Amino acid sequence: MTEADRQTIGDGEDLCFINGAYRPLAEARISPLDRGFLFGDGVYEVIPVYSGRPFRLQAHLSRLRRSLDEARLPSPYSDAEWASLLTRIIDSHGGGDQSLYLQVTRGAPDLRDHAFPDGERPTVFVMSSPLRAPEARGRSVILVDDIRWRRCDIKTVSLLPNVLLRQQAIEAGADEAVLIRDGFITEGAASNLFVVEGGALVTPPKSPLLLPGITRDLVVELAEANGLECRQENISLARFRSADEVWLSSSTKEVIPVTSVDGQPVGDGRPGPVWWRMRELYDAFKADLADPGKREAISTS
Ligand SMILES: Cc1ncc(COP(=O)(O)O)c(C=O)c1O
Structure with missing residues (x-):
C-alpha cells in the first residue's frame, strides 16, 4: 500500500x-x-x-x-x-x-x-x-437432523438452519453439530466431515446436500499425495458411530479431531494416529506457503 x-x-x-x-x-x-x-x-x-x-x-x-x-x-x-x-x-x-x-x-x-x-x-x-491457529485438542459433536434445504452446495448467507443447529450443539455442551439426512451423514453445521476406518479416510462425496469445502479438497489431495487411502462414499449413521477416528475440516479450523459423539468416545477418546499424520502434512503445506522459495511450486487451485 x-x-x-x-x-x-x-x-x-x-x-x-x-x-x-x-x-x-x-x-x-x-x-x-x-x-x-x-x-x-x-x-x-x-x-x-x-x-x-x-x-x-x-x-x-x-x-x-x-x-x-x-x-x-x-x-x-x-x-x-x-x-x-x-x-x-x-x-x-x-x-x-x-x-x-x-x-x-x-x-x-x-x-x-x-x-x-x-x-x-x-x-x-x-x-x-x-485468524488463530486451532488447538490440537479433541472436540465433541452431537448428531442432529439436517433441517436445511437441498442446495447446501451454494455458499449462501441464508444460514438460519446452520445457526440453529450450531447453537443446539453449544447448548448441549458440544462443539459442533453433525448433520444426518435420510440415515447418512452430510457435514457439520459449518464444517466438512471425515472418518477413518482401518487406516483409510472416508468422506461423503460432493452433492447438492453439502458444501464443497476447500479444506476438504486439500485433505483429500494431501492424503492421495502421501499414500493415505481416501475414499469418497456415503457414510451411514451406524458406520459413523463405529469409526476409528472422526475429523472436521474448515478454512478457519483446518482439520480438527472429534473425540466424542453424543457423549460417547470415538476410538480411545483421544485424537488418533491418522489425524496426527494429517496434521503434520497440513502444517508442512502451510509452512511451504510462508517460504518464498517454495511459493511458486504450490498450486492454488
Ligand atoms: C456448511 C459448511 N460446510 C463445510 C464448510 C467448510 O468449507 P471450507 O473448507 O471451504 O471452509 C463450511 C465452512 O464454513 C460450512 O459452512
Missing part, C-alpha cells in the same frame, strides 16, 4: 471494503433495504491468509463464481480484480495470518419484493478478522 493510499483510506486499522470504497469497519454502512439483510439473498466466502498470502485463492474464487452463478447473481469483479482488492485489505491489516470474509448480495432496491430487482448493482463487502 502506498503512502497516498494510506492517507486516503486511514492508517490501516480495521479497514474493510464496502461498495467500491475502503473504510474503517466501524464506518461501513448498508441500506436496511439490502436484500442480504431482508432475504439472506447473497453468497459469501471465507478465505484464510497465511504469511500475508490468501490460501487456495483460485479455489475460493472459483467456488464464489459458482455460488454467484447458482444464485443467479451477476459477478461484480473478475478474479484479477478480486485478487487485488483482497491484497489491499490484507496489506492494510499488516499481512501475516488473517481470515478474509467476503459477501455479495443482490443489492438494495427501493422496494422490498421477492422477485429480482431490475438492473440493481450487487452489494459487495469484504472484511478481515484475526
